[in-house]
Structures are given as C-alpha cells and as structure tokens.
Amino acid sequence: MSSRRRVFITGLGFICSIGNSSEEVSDSLRNLRPGLERVTFFDNPDLRVKVAGTVKEFSTPSHSVADWKYPARYTIKPETLRGMAPHVMYAHCAVQQALADSGLSPDDITNGDTGMFCASAGSASLMGHHIAQLHAKRGGRGDPMGIVRSIAGTLNFNLTTSFRISGASCGFVTACASSSHAMGYGFDEIVLGRQKRMIIVGAEDLNAESVLPFDSMRALTHRDDPMTASRPFDVSRDGFVSSGGATVLILEEEAEATRRGAKIYGEMTGWGQASDGYNVAISHPQGEGLRLAMEKALASAGLKPGDVDYVNAHATSTPPGDRSEAHALNAVFTKAGATPWVSSTKALTGHPLSMAGVMEAAFCSLALHERFIPGAANLENPDPACEGLRIPIKASILDYAPGVILSNSSGFGGANVSIALAALR
Amino acid sequence: MSIEAQLDKVNGFPEGSREALQEYLETGKREALDRLVVHAIRHYLPSTSQYKTDHSLAITPDMQIVADVGMDSLSMMELVFFMEDVFDVQIEATEMQEIKTIGQLMDFADNRLGPKLKASASGAA
Numbered sequence: 001m002s003s004r005r006r007v008f009i010t011g012l013g014f015i016c017s018i019g020n021s022s023e024e025v026s027d028s029l030r031n032l033r034p035g036l037e038r039v040t041f042f043d044n045p046d047l048r049v050k051v052a053g054t055v056k057e058f059s060t061p062s063h064s065v066a067d068w069k070y071p072a073r074y075t076i077k078p079e080t081l082r083g084m085a086p087h088v089m090y091a092h093c094a095v096q097q098a099l100a101d102s103g104l105s106p107d108d109i110t111n112g113d114t115g116m117f118c119a120s121a122g123s124a125s126l127m128g129h130h131i132a133q134l135h136a137k138r139g140g141r142g143d144p145m146g147i148v149r150s151i152a153g154t155l156n157f158n159l160t161t162s163f164r165i166s167g168a169s170c171g172f173v174t175a176c177a178s179s180s181h182a183m184g185y186g187f188d189e190i191v192l193g194r195q196k197r198m199i200i201v202g203a204e205d206l207n208a209e210s211v212l213p214f215d216s217m218r219a220l221t222h223r224d225d226p227m228t229a230s231r232p233f234d235v236s237r238d239g240f241v242s243s244g245g246a247t248v249l250i251l252e253e254e255a256e257a258t259r260r261g262a263k264i265y266g267e268m269t270g271w272g273q274a275s276d277g278y279n280v281a282i283s284h285p286q287g288e289g290l291r292l293a294m295e296k297a298l299a300s301a302g303l304k305p306g307d308v309d310y311v312n313a314h315a316t317s318t319p320p321g322d323r324s325e326a327h328a329l330n331a332v333f334t335k336a337g338a339t340p341w342v343s344s345t346k347a348l349t350g351h352p353l354s355m356a357g358v359m360e361a362a363f364c365s366l367a368l369h370e371r372f373i374p375g376a377a378n379l380e381n382p383d384p385a386c387e388g389l390r391i392p393i394k395a396s397i398l399d400y401a402p403g404v405i406l407s408n409s410s411g412f413g414g415a416n417v418s419i420a421l422a423a424l425r
Numbered sequence: 426m427s428i429e430a431q432l433d434k435v436n437g438f439p440e441g442s443r444e445a446l447q448e449y450l451e452t453g454k455r456e457a458l459d460r461l462v463v464h465a466i467r468h469y470l471p472s473t474s475q476y477k478t479d480h481s482l483a484i485t486p487d488m489q490i491v492a493d494v495g496m497d498s499l500s501m502m503e504l505v506f507f508m509e510d511v512f513d514v515q516i517e518a519t520e521m522q523e524i525k526t527i528g529q530l531m532d533f534a535d536n537r538l539g540p541k542l543k544a545s546a547s548g549a550a
Contacts, residue, residue: 066437077472078437079500141509144502 010262011102011250013094017053032377036226041208050224053243053350060086085123091203091246098248113196115168119178122152125209177411180357184271196256202355206244231378232315232344240316243350247359266368272296276414287328293416301420305338309402315344326385334388347377357409371401469500486528
C-alpha cells in the first residue's frame with residue numbers, strides 16, 4: 001500500500017443525552033445507562049410520544065436567546081448567541097470542550113490548516129417561528145437573523161465564524177448519515193493534503209418541532225419507559241426515540257498530531273459510502289446500500305471482514321431499518337466467516353439524526369482508547385434477521401480491546417456511510 | 426400588543442432597559458427614550474466594542490455610531506428590527522442610511538416613535 005497520510009482522532013466533545021463529557025459518556029456506555037427521559041411536548045399530555053433523549057444542563061424555553069441557559073464553564077459572546085439555534089449553542093460548547101480535550105487553544109485553529117465540516121438539519125423550530133412572524137406581518141417585516149439562525153447550514157455559518165476558521169468549511173445534509181459524510185470528507189481533506197486538521201461537528205435541536213414530524217411518519221416508539229423504550233434489533237422494537245445535542249470530533253494528520261504531542265484516541269483508516277437508490281424514506285429491505293458502503297469502507301482501509309472486532313450499528317429501533325442492517329451485516333461478515341461484535345448504542349442515546357454518525361464514531365474512539373465494547377442494552381429477543389450476528393446482549397464487554405471498528409450510518413434517500421477506525425498499536 | 430409583551434422584547438438587554446421602556450411607554454418622555462436607545466445600542470453592539478462590556482463608558486449624542494461606538498451593519502439591522510418590533514412601525518433602510526450619530530438616532534426614534542405612541546395612547550383613551 002502506498003504511504004497514504006494517516007489520520008488520527010485527537011479530541012472529543014460531547015453534549016449528548018448520555019453525558020456532557022467523555023467521562024460521563026464512557027461511564028454510560030460501560031454501564032449501559034440510558035440518557036432518555038419522559039417528555040411532554042406542547043404541554044399536551046395526550047401526545048403519544050412520551051420519551052426523548054434529552055439535552056442536560058442547557059435550557060431553551062423560548063425562541064429568544066435572552067431566555068437560554070448554558071453551563072458556566074463555557075463562554076459564548078452575546079452577539080454570537082443571537083445568531084444561533086439551540087443545537088448551535090450545544091455545538092459551540094462541544095467545540096470548546098473538544099479543543100480543550102485536544103490541548104488546542106482557539107488561536108491554534110485559525111491559520112487555514114484547520115477546517116470544519118458540520119452536519120445538522122437546521123432548526124425547524126426557529127424556521128417555523130420566523131416564518132410565522134413573516135406571515136403575521138403579511139411579509140412586511142422579519143427578524144434579520146431569521147435565516148442564519150434557522151436554515152440547514154446555521155451550524156457551519158455560526159461555528160466557522162465564531163471560531164475564526166479560515167480553512168475548509170462545509171455543511172452536509174444527508175439526514176441521519178450527515179455527520180458520517182462530514183467525517184468521511186473531512187478524512188479526505190487530510191489524506192489529500194489540503195488540511196492538517198478537521199473539526200467534525202454534528203448537532204440537532206431537541207424540541208417538539210424536531211421530534212414530532214417523525215411521529216407523523218410513524219417512525220417513533222410510543223413506549224413510556226425511558227429505560228427500555230429504545231430496543232435496537234429486538235423483536236419487540238416499535239420505533240426510535242428522538243434525541244438531540246452535539247458531538248465534536250477532531251481529525252488530525254499524523255505529523256501534526258505527533259509534532260504537538262497530542263493525545264491520540266485512535267486512527268481513522270478509511271470510509272465508504274453507497275446509496276440504496278430505492279426509497280425516499282425506507283431503507284432497502286436487504287440493506288444493499290449499507291452492505292456496499294461497508295465493503296467500500298473495508299477496501300478503503302485495506303481490511304478483510306475478519307479483521308473487524310466491532311461494528312457500531314446504525315440500528316435505530318425501527319422494524320424495517322434494523323432488519324435491513326442485520327441483513328447487510330450478515331452479507332458482509334457472516335457470509336465471509338467473520339463474527340465481529342455488533343451493537344447499537346442508540347438503545348442508550350436515542351437517535352440524534354444528523355449527529356448520530358459523529359457521535360457514534362466518537363463512542364468508538366472511546367472504546368478503542370479505553371479498551372471496551374459497548375453492549376446492546378434492552379435486547380432480549382433478537383430479531384430472526386440477526387441470526388448469525390454476535391451481539392453482546394445487555395452487557396458491555398469491559399475486558400476486550402477492539403483493534404478495528406466499523407461505525408455505520410444510514411439516512412433518508414438510502415444514503416449509507418461506514419467509517420473504519422483502528423486502535424493505535 | 427400588550428404593554429407586558431412590549432416590555433418582554435427587552436428581556437436580556439442591559440439592566441434598566443425594561444424600566445426605560447416602561448417609562449417611555451407611560452410618559453412619552455424623551456429622556457426615557459434616549460436611555461432606551463443607549464441600552465439597545467449596548468445590547469446589539471459586537472463584543473469587540475468596549476462600550477458593550479464597560480457600562481461606565483458613556484455613549485453620548487455626539488458620537489458616531491459606527492466609528493466611535495463600534496456598531497456594524499448587521500447589529501444596526503438588528504437594532505432597526507427591534508425598534509420596528511417593539512413599537513410596531515416600519516423603518517426603511519434608506520431612512521437609516523442618513524443616521525450617523527447617536528444623537529441623530531435618538532432624534533429619529535423620537536420623531537418616528539413619539540407620534541405612534543401618542544396615537545396609541547389616544548386610541549386607548
């Protein structure tokens with residue numbers, strides 16, 4: 001293999017349902033502690049959606065940033081906050097957390113060698129609010145910040161300017177595969193020698209407007225027990241649990257990471273993507289796109305199926321989606337005689353949409369660095385499609401150091417991404 | 426819009442903003458409006474301006490809004506939207522382009538908001 005530039009993971013930042021720091025997240029993953037809570041949207045107790053993966057320590061009770069709260073350990077300039085949606089505020093804090101974790105100062109990322117790729121669906125809540133204002137005034141007046149606060153792209157508009165990024169910046173919109181795409185193309189920026197460092201950001205609001213449209217699709221569970229509502233791969237699964245927050249992962253070229261003696265969680269060794277070309281909202285029944293994405297990720301990283309120790313599945317706890325992924329996993333691994341561990345951490349986190357990919361890749365980074373494999377919480381009776389898969393049922397594996405991990409994501413339109421990660425050995 | 430809803434528009438503004446707005450709405454006093462204008466300027470100023478954080482530094486009528494105080498074009502648009510929103514008036518961009526100093530902004534606000542205030546007061550009576 002030619003001497004391709006190597007890409008290391010050197011910083012993590014979490015504002016997610018199972019923790020607001022690497023320590024909290026790691027503890028939740030090891031002990032299979034869910035971050036879901038009972039919620040009531042629109043003060044309407046009759047709504048069938050009862051549980052969500054909530055964002056802790058933050059508060060956004062109205063559309064006005066004057067009413068918003070974030071933990072005192074972070075700093076956001078008031079005029080910067082005014083341009084933000086809730087998920088951008090979470091992400092701003094997660095970037096600060098990741099920079100500190102990586103030993104980078106804010107001035108280290110402004111010289112053009114650092115880029116930032118972001119993924120969110122925008123803020124449906126703020127979009128609705130600003131459009132309603134426009135309607136109320138019959139087009140006569142609107143908030144000047146309405147667009148930059150709300151449209152898909154608000155995450156990259158805000159963060160690249162507030163952190164004075166002068167390298168590459170871009171936003172990705174492939175729904176639940178978005179931040180995996182951000183990570184994949186971020187990897188390419190470094191491999192191609194365009195950037196020395198890429199900050200990957202995934203974030204989503206968690207409010208009525210971000211959650212309930214998925215109930216209109218009949219994609220959400222109506223279970224009311226936060227401990228057991230999300231049940232990826234279980235026969236009794238009946239929909240996903242929405243979640244929000246922000247996750248940040250810093251990718252860095254080997255020479256740069258070595259030069260500054262950075263902490264290294266692991267290596268990103270490749271990635272693959274493929275599309276179902278099948279249905280706007282439902283994954284291919286046999287998981288064809290995801291199978292191809294995993295095969296391309298393995299080829300990109302120079303791996304065989306038997307090299308993989310763990311797959312962090314996309315499985316969100318919907319009946320058709322999890323079944324498709326089980327088929328894809330069997331096609332790639334079982335058929336080749338390989339039996340990596342497989343689990344979906346969404347049993348703990350719920351599904352944070354655009355943010356899922358980078359969040360789960362960050363979980364895998366912790367697993368590589370701290371030597372454990374997250375278990376499959378709430379899995380009691382695996383779907384028959386899982387026959388052949390090796391799933392760590394209802395317990396994490398704490399005495400096993402994974403060497404190679406794949407992290408899967410699938411989004412609307414049948415967009416599939418698989419990320420290959422490896423322990424630094 | 427109720428008085429309470431109008432007052433809520435200055436949530437998060439510097440201390441004294443709510444009182445200044447309430448006094449202006451109740452009495453129409455120019456001095457209260459001038460105070461509100463200064464509070465609103467400080468609220469919308471970028472953090473790069475020392476006038477945002479250091480409230481002991483006076484913002485006076487003779488000062489240039491951009492050159493001296495440090496407003497930028499986006500923060501000016503936000504200030505205009507604030508005035509439109511709280512007093513339910515429509516302000517054209519061309520009107521704002523003529524305004525260079527804090528004093529001109531205070532005069533403009535008084536000219537545009539004063540009559541509106543009197544109209545709504547007589548309407549209520």
